[in-house]
Amino acid sequence: MNAALSAAVERMASDAIGGRFGLSSIEPVAGGDINTALRARGAAADAFVKLRPGADLAMFEAEARDLAALAACEAFRVPRVLGCEAVGDDAVLVLEWLDLRPLRGDAEGERAGHALAALHRLPTETHFGWPYPNFIGTTPQPNNRHDNWPRFFTLERLAPQLARAAANGYHGALQRDGERLCERAAALFLDYQPAPSLLHGDLWSGNIGMLEDGTPALFDPAAYIGDREADLAMTELFGGFPMSFYVAYRQSWPLHEGYEVRKGLYNLYHVLNHLNLFGRGYLAQAERMASRLATELAR
Incomplete structure (x- = not known):
């Protein structure tokens, strides 16, 4: 586990939830065609982490604002943004983890x-x-x-x-x-x-x-x-x-x-x-x- 990434995820998630996130592991998950997709496991809840090389933060900042706009529609659940920042040479977006499946x-x-x-x-x-x-x-x-x-x-x-x-x-x-x-x-x-x-x-x-x-x-x-x-x-x-x-x-x-x-x-x-x-x-x-x-x- 990358120590700098782990520390940043713990800090961003903890700040967002107003308490200790309690990160135990970060592991790759499906869905990383454009960015690296990770699941950060916490003590009480998990987080979805997007990682993009080169600290190209503009893309994630725009996504975070777009998600906040869509969240105004109560008919949909939209993942909450927990953090967005550059970590070393990478851009990192941390979102609420949602257990999702396709429409059936x-x-x-x-x-x-x-x-x-x-x-x-x-x-x-x-x-x-x-x-x-x-x-x-x-x-x-x-x-x-x-x-x-x-x-x-x-x-x-x-x-x-x-x-x-x-x-x-x-x-x-x-x-x-x-x-x-x-x-x-x-x-x-x-x-x-x-x-x-x-x-x-x-x-x-x-x-x-x-x-x-x-x-x-x-x-x-x-x-x-x-x-x-x-x-x-x-x-x-x-x-x-x-x-x-x-x-x-x-x-x-x-x-x-x-x-x-x-x-x-x-x-x-x-x-x-x-x-x-x-x-x-x-x-x-x-x-x-x-x-x-x-x-x-x-x-």
Whole structure:
């Protein structure tokens, strides 16, 4: 056990709980695709520790603030932040440990669907964006504020990812169709003016879970104020959500006509991000999505 890390975890957790944490061990756990994931075992409770080399603290600081924002929704459990600081050459984020499992069955899917609608209905500001930039995976995510949603999504989401793709050597059809999308995306919103909603921002099935008492939980956010359809769209991108989830959400807050087309626009952002993070294996999918949307907007 790294002595400096152990001492920092003990101190941060103890300060947060207002008493001695009583650290006994720190051990690796699953979930460390981007960061090292650890379980810190304490005398009365455990903590989840994220470790990132290079003291890149900005990513964890943004995550801590995003988690605090999502915690305003009482329908979800969100892990409490116990500490966030640099320890030697590493950035460390310490969170409350939650015993989570994937959503199972219709009842749990229904509960999660209603909870997501409750999150999206929280009172929020009237503009789109976020008070600070954050991250989607390891990619910086700009969040400059806009009153116009299509403009926000074009300038703060699509355009930066397309620029990264070009810098990574992905040119041709992807950039041609991407440029057309940026020019014409507003046409998808002529009859739809989304209400600003608090979004999780990275809502695939790996970032939502269920506690044993039946409470749904959210974690690993890339939060911002946006169109609620963007969260719904991502749940469909990689699957893993029961149909009851979608039925319950629509019962709580029906979706507007045109969602089936707009969800392709929203999911293109995430596919472009995967292309930029993980490489050429996502290129064909990104090109197909951009081409389909460009064709739809040319009609």
